[in-house]
Amino acid sequence: MYRDLDLYIGGVWGKASSGGTRDVLDPATEEVVGRIQDATPQDLDRALQAAEEGFRAWKSVSTWERGAKLRQVAGLIRERVDTIAEIMSTETGKPLAEAKGETGAAADQFEWLGEEARRVYGQTIPGRTPDTRLQVIYQPVGVVAAFSAWNFPALLPARKIAAALAAGCSIIIKPAGEAPGSCAELVRACHDAGIPAGAVNFVTGQSSMIARHLISSDVVRKVSVTGSVPVGKEILHLAADGVKKVSMELGGHGPVIVFDDADAVKAAETCAATKFRNCGQVCISPSRFYVHERSYDAFAGRFAEVARGLKVGGGLEDGVQMGPLANPRGLETAKTLVEDAVSRGAELLAGGKPPSDRNRGYFFEPTVLGRVPDDARIMIEEPFGPVAPITTFSDYDEVMRRANSLPFGLAGYVFTGSLNLATRASEDLEVGMVGVNEMLLATAEAPFGGIKESGMGREGGSLGIHDYLEPKYVKMKI
Template sequence: MDFGYHKLYIDGKLVDSISGKRHSVICPANEEEIAQIAWAGKEDALLALESARRGFDYWSSLSLSKRTEWMTKLRTAILEKEHELRSALVYEMGKTYEGAWEDIEAVINGLEWYPAAMKNMRDEQIPDYENTHTHKMVHQPAGVAVAYLAWNFPLLNVGFKIGPALASGCSLIIKPSALSPLSAYMIGGIMHDIDFPPGVVNILCGPSREVATTMTTSTIPAVLTMIGSTATGQKVIADSTTSIKKLGMELGGNAPFIVFEDADFDKALDLGIALKFGNSGQICVAANRIFVHKSIYQKYLKAYVQRASELKLGHGVDERPDMGPVVTRKDRDRMFELIEDAVSKGAKLEYGGKIPKGMEKGNWIEPSVLSGMTPEMDVFRKETFGPVAALMPFETDDEVLALANDTEFGLASYIFTNDHKRIERFSKDLQFGEIQVNGVKYSIYLPHGGIKNSGIGHDCSHLALDDYLVKKRISVAI
């Protein structure tokens, strides 16, 4: 598959980088080049910042209804290119074609939902107890926003940022990951084709030390928002202190998936598989550490291994696999290292742990299952971010609560039980930004955010608008 050459989108134009450099986009399924993109440098980042500054002046002056018209036009144009965009996701990141719809859906939902959410934002009236003034709090767009995106959901991450940024009145610079920049560049092409107002959105990718550092240290951005690793988030925070900026960050996760003895067994099994091997395990809310009550542990483990062994691996628009490759050879090798570390510390490899036969080319690894996980193992401590499941039995509620919270991360967590007192206790005491009980639901209108080292602020829901708005108090003497 050849997707050709795609240019930077700066100031409403498709342009080559100033240096003329290009970057190859490699398919993780076969290690073949599928596209080239213009490869930005420091000078391109500076141009994008100035463009976004001008774009903010224009966009923030438009009424919400006018901004909504443009967002609706963009949404329509993206839907018309759905197949091309989904295909790009399949080949740049190794997604299944069905799985790629989640990315498209996030973009179109974000462009539709956030104008309505912004319309529902109301000024806050503050009472004056001496009856000398009237007071109100009003919302205004913060300014230029810069978004750094992770590679695992290239367009979903665009949707999480472009919706609230544009609805609020901010201009936006998008820097996709160098591992999966193609679909984001294609969005730039679509915006160019519909004559989207210049400077309101700019899209470029290049070396982080040149592009990201230039934008992060600039005093132009009012907002820095990102989806990525905790280590990257810490660097962005440190580099941002050249001026006071609003920060919104969805960072690493290490989700506990707790199955109690009274759980709906089949549901806990179905979701335990889906949340571990969906998107090849490359999800921040993946079931990272699976804790199962001792009384049903062997039954659950046996069923889990059976289900993992039945997953179909494959790649391509016409294929209908359950799981694709991981994104890079380095990430695949990291899976082997996690397995080796666990086994050396007493775990048992129940299934997988090898390159599938006939799939030596590309970044393939079998869905893998480890039993006997302990806190000393890397699979317990680190975010796996790949198709390696690790299971561990527990006996008491106190024990599993302590194990679940024994992590620096605090994004998602999952519990399966029908005991209402237990649900109440774990909902209160689990140290995670999301507690999902007896099921899983994510949507554009539901807040998505973490605590501890998993982030600041929220993606999705009306709370995401907080990252792009500032509040002003207006007091008028009577």
């Protein structure tokens, strides 16, 4: 099912000019499943030229026609959900059911943003004199360079491609080398739906070289990135020289506050199911659990019980509930974070090591740590893996201070039956998104993004298209 991937430039699939390729591995088996092209600067120059020409053609297409094309892309993705999900599961190891859900969510982005293309409303401002007219119109920013992460290899690029196209921009998308196949299928759907040549371009290869080359080009006017905080900072520096419009969704370290009036057992079940989704490799994953001291035993006990009951394996295996980490870096990080926490006095309640029945692949048991001190590395660094640290609190102001103590601000979660507590905590958490008694936040119709070092701008919702538009003020005397 998995296949070698070419570059897609100017509406044509083709090889890199050097003939160089890179391997794509299945993280469940560590076997090579395909190869991607290793783009050269010459290939990137071709992509920039194609995107520039594609922008001139695509921006003149009416918003109604753009929307129709994007809805057609959504339909093709839904028709191909089984194929795309199998590719995704192979390259990431995520369970097939999760891969199908993500593929559907990617289609939703194209449908929603295709409809938003018709709803980019300007302004008419009353003039000070009868013979003047003041208007604000929105125009596409231009050519977009977009960089996506491997943990959601269809949804993340879909947010960028769909928003750019809806706004009338062209785009060069560079997916993560670990999981490029899902993004390639989105591009294939765009091609098959008749998106004009050059409006969408797909390049693969050495990430830092591609980023430097594209962002330094005068052709690119907008940069979008989903990745780690260090990567985001580097790209922001690159974009500053050209004063380019930037949006980025970076890392998080999602605090979860479980107040003593919440159903601790039910909250634990919800948290555990969400924490171990995609092996914990989710930017908005709940990753620091602050539980009221009166609820700790019930919450931690049930959380550990759920973790021990999860079936771990390759994403295409029957009944698997959690797959492997995406790469050996993630596996090593999980090991060291657990060791550090235990050395500082944390209790190991579940997991803590690679499964004994797996001698290949980047597997790690669903792991729960109890009574974790605040100075443990896992309470400070984003774990991005299947390790859940739980600690206690006794006072509202105390827990809010601890929850807001990090430079991250992507998502946070609250469990309570009190409208007062829910309202206060939602407003006091320093994050871009809050879930109250709910953890599945991402949806096409809502804005997704963070504050502080977790990024800038929003993807999705009615705000998502605006990061790809520039307002223009027009004053007319008649």
